[in-house]
Each structure stands twice: as structure tokens, then as C-alpha cells.
Amino acid sequence: MLRLTLFVAMMILVVPGxxxxxxxxxxxxxxxxxPPVWIPQQWTLNNFLGIFGFLPDRQQGLPVPSYFINSMVxxxxxxxxxxxxxxxxGYAFARYRFKGKGALFLSFMLSRTVPGVALSLxxxxxxxxxxxxxxxxxxILVYMAINIPFTIWLTDGFFRQIPADLxxxxxxxxxxxxxxxxxxxxxxxRSGLASAGIFAFLxxxxxxxxxxxxxxxxxxxxxxxxxxxxxxxxxxxxxxxxAMAVLIIIPALILTFIVQKHLIAGLTFGGVKG
Amino acid sequence: xxxxxxxQATPYLLLMPAIIVILxxxxxxxxxxxxxxFTSYNLVxxxxxxxxxxxxxxxxxxxxxxxxxxxxxxxxxxxxxLNLEMLMGLGLALLVNxxxxxxxxxxxIMMFPMMFSPILVGFQFKYLFNDSxxxxxxxxxxxxxITKPIPWLVDGFLANFSxxxxxxxxxxxxxxxxxxxxLLAMPKDPIEAxxxxxxxxxxxxxxxTLPFLMPFIWIAMTIRSLDVARAYDMVKxxxxxxxxxxxxxxWTLMTRTGYQNSQMGMANAMGYVSILxxxxxxxxxxxxxxxxxxxxxxxx
Numbered sequence: 001m002l003r004l005t006l007f008v009a010m011m012i013l014v015v016p017g018x019x020x021x022x023x024x025x026x027x028x029x030x031x032x033x034x035p036p037v038w039i040p041q042q043w044t045l046n047n048f049l050g051i052f053g054f055l056p057d058r059q060q061g062l063p064v065p066s067y068f069i070n071s072m073v074x075x076x077x078x079x080x081x082x083x084x085x086x087x088x089x090g091y092a093f094a095r096y097r098f099k100g101k102g103a104l105f106l107s108f109m110l111s112r113t114v115p116g117v118a119l120s121l122x123x124x125x126x127x128x129x130x131x132x133x134x135x136x137x138x139x140i141l142v143y144m145a146i147n148i149p150f151t152i153w154l155t156d157g158f159f160r161q162i163p164a165d166l167x168x169x170x171x172x173x174x175x176x177x178x179x180x181x182x183x184x185x186x187x188x189x190r191s192g193l194a195s196a197g198i199f200a201f202l203x204x205x206x207x208x209x210x211x212x213x214x215x216x217x218x219x220x221x222x223x224x225x226x227x228x229x230x231x232x233x234x235x236x237x238x239x240x241x242x243a244m245a246v247l248i249i250i251p252a253l254i255l256t257f258i259v260q261k262h263l264i265a266g267l268t269f270g271g272v273k274g
Numbered sequence: 275x276x277x278x279x280x281x282q283a284t285p286y287l288l289l290m291p292a293i294i295v296i297l298x299x300x301x302x303x304x305x306x307x308x309x310x311x312f313t314s315y316n317l318v319x320x321x322x323x324x325x326x327x328x329x330x331x332x333x334x335x336x337x338x339x340x341x342x343x344x345x346x347x348x349x350x351x352x353x354x355x356l357n358l359e360m361l362m363g364l365g366l367a368l369l370v371n372x373x374x375x376x377x378x379x380x381x382x383i384m385m386f387p388m389m390f391s392p393i394l395v396g397f398q399f400k401y402l403f404n405d406s407x408x409x410x411x412x413x414x415x416x417x418x419x420i421t422k423p424i425p426w427l428v429d430g431f432l433a434n435f436s437x438x439x440x441x442x443x444x445x446x447x448x449x450x451x452x453x454x455x456x457l458l459a460m461p462k463d464p465i466e467a468x469x470x471x472x473x474x475x476x477x478x479x480x481x482x483t484l485p486f487l488m489p490f491i492w493i494a495m496t497i498r499s500l501d502v503a504r505a506y507d508m509v510k511x512x513x514x515x516x517x518x519x520x521x522x523x524x525w526t527l528m529t530r531t532g533y534q535n536s537q538m539g540m541a542n543a544m545g546y547v548s549i550l551x552x553x554x555x556x557x558x559x560x561x562x563x564x565x566x567x568x569x570x571x572x573x574x
Binding site: 002003005006009010012013014016017019020023031032035036085086088089091092093096098101104107108110111112113114115116117118119120121122123124125126141142144145148149152202205206207208209212213224227228231236238241242245248249252253256257 | 282284285286288289291292293295296298299300301302303304306307310315323366369370372373380382383384385386387388389390391392393394397398399401402404406407409412413415416443447499500502503504506507510511525528529532533538541542545546548549552553556
């Protein structure tokens with residue numbers, strides 16, 4: 001009974017996603033088939049070739065390669081800077097006592113509660129005025145700001161797990177505080193920082209609400225925004241859209257598997273010991 | 275200048291870049307949207323940005339039935355979704371906790387929906403619930419349960435139902451995983467002691483397990499409340515607020531007003547309402563989290 005319930009629960013979690021992945025590899029006729037065909041009878045890569053424009057008879061030659069490159073550049077750059085800046089902030093909160101610490105921490109967290117959609121309106125106005133609309137830089141700035149508070153929260157927790165004695169001992173042995181950080185505390189916090197980085201990357205990679213308003217053309221459009229290209233037409237191209245979905249999910253899939261252990265530890269630690 | 279070289283300045287210097295970015299990308303835009311919510315700013319007429327109209331936008335919102343429907347629907351949507359996710363997540367965590375084999379594999383499977391971005395979850399359920407090619411109708415047909423397609427995303431009630439199903443699929447596992455971490459951290463002695471004293475399984479759960487899990491429940495709620503607005507992506511691709519505004523949430527109504535009708539002033543007024551709504555939810559959960567922590571006392 002227990003196992004049956006568990007089995008059903010796991011099926012519910014897996015089947016919807018698996019169905020989309022399977023659709024990405026099936027010929028168009030199977031989409032309409034009734035009763036549903038579970039495992040594609042003829043595996044095909046045509047859906048992927050189609051969205052990359054290699055099949056002339058399918059009219060959807062979408063600029064998927066440029067969407068993919070845009071997504072990569074924007075997510076990687078914003079993640080790198082957010083981790084650097086967030087790490088500095090997290091270190092400050094974990095290791096120093098200073099005036100306004102509590103209020104500052106709270107303000108960072110509050111800035112994270114502002115919904116992206118609500119922020120997109122004034123950002124659209126401002127970015128149009130200063131010419132950042134439809135540029136990668138404009139979006140990189142926004143994703144940095146979204147990821148910094150959460151990175152601070154996570155890294156604060158990771159640095160506090162490392163006893164302050166370690167860096168003090170290094171300083172007594174003649175290291176400067178700077179050296180003590182890079183030689184002692186940074187290596188210990190590295191795996192935690194890596195997971196914070198992957199988390200930031202995924203946030204940027206998956207973001208839609210802001211990207212859909214702040215991008216216009218192939219100069220800066222990202223993968224999630226590109227997915228909407230398929231619905232602009234009267235008929236929805238299910239197989240093409242599924243292929244695009246698989247391209248979005250693959251990096252996320254790989255990264256989440258790498259990070260899963262640290263992520264859970266980071267979230268619960270930061271929360272419970274507050 | 276002297277201050278910046280003193281040791282007291284170090285934390286401020288470390289925080290400086292973070293503060294500057296947040297000021298530039300969050301606070302300044304929020305001030306801009308605060309200002310525009312008091313103007314009749316229309317994207318088509320740029321000079322209307324300086325046309326101050328006082329509280330007119332907010333007054334119109336107050337009397338706007340569509341807005342109140344969207345607002346109410348959003349609150350109901352958040353409440354139903356978060357509570358169901360919490361209950362299902364708790365059930366799932368307790369279930370997996372009782373299994374002694376393959377917990378790691380099960381946890382990995384549970385991570386699966388978390389990898390999907392909201393826009394993908396929206397697409398996936400738009401596909402599954404589609405009335406002609408969707409798997410749900412297709413399966414029901416094949417089992418002989420229905421004779422004509424159920425219009426999942428076309429009927430107002432069913433469309434809201436479908437969106438909540440999609441939302442739950444996406445977020446139940448976050449609750450389950452965080453609660454599993456809580457169950458793992460739980461000391462076994464009090465449970466043994468309670469059993470010796472004659473408590474039944476339900477009493478143990480009610481008086482020991484649940485109070486211990488409360489902080490974890492509130493952490494999960496707080497984390498979720500930070501990104502409830504992600505539901506915008508899902509609704510946008512699944513129904514885009516339709517049919518006839520029956521699935522319109524405050525977020526979709528806001529972008530429609532701002533970008534399609536160009537009424538930026540009005541849209542920013544809605545934006546402020548939605549920001550206050552998000553902050554209210556977060557503060558509520560955060561306060562409960564603090565209370566639960568105090569209740570746990572020295573255990574933490």
C-alpha cells in the first residue's frame with residue numbers, strides 16, 4: 001500500500017516532464033495518435049533540425065542558436081558577477097559586527113520580494129531612456145540584482161559554518177586577513193559557493209517575466225522568450241516546442257544534479273539558524 | 275576619507291558593490307514606478323510622464339471591478355496553491371521517510387520538477403491539457419471515460435483548476451525536500467519516549483513531529499512566497515488570462531495594461547499593489563518562522 005502510493009506519487013512527478021521530452025523525439029503524426037503512443041515508434045531528430053532551420057520544408061527556421069548563445073552569455077556573466085559581489089556581502093554579514101547590520105540584511109531580502117513582473121514596468125521605462133532595451137548588458141544588470149540577495153543569504157550561511165578560529169590562526173601565523181580569506185576560508189566555502197553559483201545560473205537561465213519585456217530581437221532574446229515564438233502562430237507546433245523545451249531543460253538538469261545536496265543544506269541552514 | 279581606511283569601514287566596503295547594484299536596479303526603478311503611479315503616463319505620449327494626477331490611478335483601481343477580480347483571484351490562488359503544496363509535500367516527505375531503501379534515488383526524482391522553469395511547466399501543462407492533442411483527454415478517451423473532449427483550458431473554472439495543478443506540480447517537491455531535511459534532523463529520543471509513555475502514532479505526529487517541523491514548513495513558505503509571482507510565466511503561456519479574463523491574475527492584468535494598452539501610470543499603480551501583496555505574504559511567513567523558532571527554543 002505504502003509502495004503503491006509512493007509509486008503513483010513518483011509517476012505524477014515524472015510523467016508530465018517525460019511526456020514533453022518524448023514528444024521532442026517523435027514524428028508529428030504521433031502527436032495526434034489516439035490512443036496515445038507512449039514510446040515513439042520512430043525516433044527522430046527532425047524536430048531539433050527543424051528549429052535550427054536545417055529542414056527547408058518546415059517553415060520554422062527560428063534563430064534558436066542566437067537565443068542559446070544569448071542565454072549562455074547573459075546567465076554566465078550575471079552569475080559570475082553576482083557570486084563575486086554576493087560573496088563579499090555574505091562574508092561581511094558572517095564575520096563582522098557593524099551598525100545597521102540587521103536593517104541592511106532585511107533590506108536585501110525585501111528587495112528580493114519585489115515580483116519580477118512589477119519591476120519590469122519601471123525597468124522598461126528606464127532602460128528605454130538610457131538605451132539598455134534589447135541589449136545583453138541590460139539583462140545582465142537585472143539578473144545580477146535579482147541574484148545578489150539570495151547569494152548573500154546562502155554565502156552568509158556557508159561562511160558561518162566555518163569556524164572563525166581558522167582564519168584567526170592563519171593571521172597569527174603571519175597571513176594578512178586577505179590572505180587568510182583566500183587560503184583558508186575560500187577553499188572551505190568553495191563547494192557552497194559553487195552551489196550558490198549554480199542556483200544563480202538557473203534563476204537567470206529560466207527567467208521569463210523580465211526578459212520578455214526587456215528584449216526585442218535576436219540581439220538579446222533568451223531561450224524562454226524564444227519559446228513563445230511558437231505560440232504566436234495560429235497553430236501551435238507541439239513537436240518543435242518540445243524540442244526547444246528539451247534544449248532549455250538539459251543544462252538545468254545537469255546542473256541541478258550536481259548541486260542538489262549543497263542546495264538543500266544551504267537553504268535549511270540559512271533559514272533555521274537565521 | 276579617514277573613515278574608509280579604518281577597520282570599521284571594511285564591512286561597508288565589502289557590501290558597497292551589492293548596495294550599489296540593488297540601488298540602481300531595484301530601488302531607483304521602484305521610485306520611478308512610484309512616481310509614474312501618480313501620473314497619467316502613457317507609452318504613446320512620452321511627455322505625460324510629468325503629468326501629475328495625484329491619486330487618480332489608485333482611485334480608478336479602487337472602483338475597477340476587473341482589477342478586484344484579478345486581485346481576489348490572485349490571493350485565493352496563492353492561498354490554495356501554497357496550502358495544498360504544503361499538505362502534499364508533507365505527505366510525500368512522511369511517505370519517503372518511512373521507506374528505508376533508495377531514499378537518494380527518490381529524492382533525485384523529487385528534484386525533477388524543480389529543474390523546470392515556470393515557462394516550461396506552463397508549456398508542458400498547456401500541452402497535456404490541450405483539448406485535441408493533450409495527453410489527459412487522450413487517456414480519458416482511450417479509457418472510455420469521456421465521449422467528447424473536456425475543454426480544460428477553455429472553460430473558466432477548469433482553466434483555473436489546470437493552472438493550480440500546474441503550480442502544484444512545479445512546487446510540491448520544494449516543500450517535500452525541505453521537510454525531508456527537517457525529518458532527517460529530528461532527534462529520535464522524544465519519539466521513543468512518547469511511545470514508551472503510550473502515545474499512538476497520531477499523537478506522536480501531532481505533538482512531536484509537527485512542532486519540530488513547523489520551522490521547516492515556514493522556511494519553505496517564506497522561500498515560496500518570494501517567487502509566487504513566477505505563476506505569471508505559467509499563466510501567460512497557458513491561458514494568457516483568458517478565457518475572457520477568467521484566469522486573469524494581478525500580474526497578467528498589470529502587463530496587459532502597461533504594454534498592450536500603454537497605460538503605464540495605471541499599470542505601475544497595480545504594480546505597487548502587487549509588491550505590497552508579495553511583501554505582506556513574505557512578512558507573514560517570516561514572522562511565523564521566527565515564532566516557531568522561539569517555540570523550539572534551545573533545540574535550534
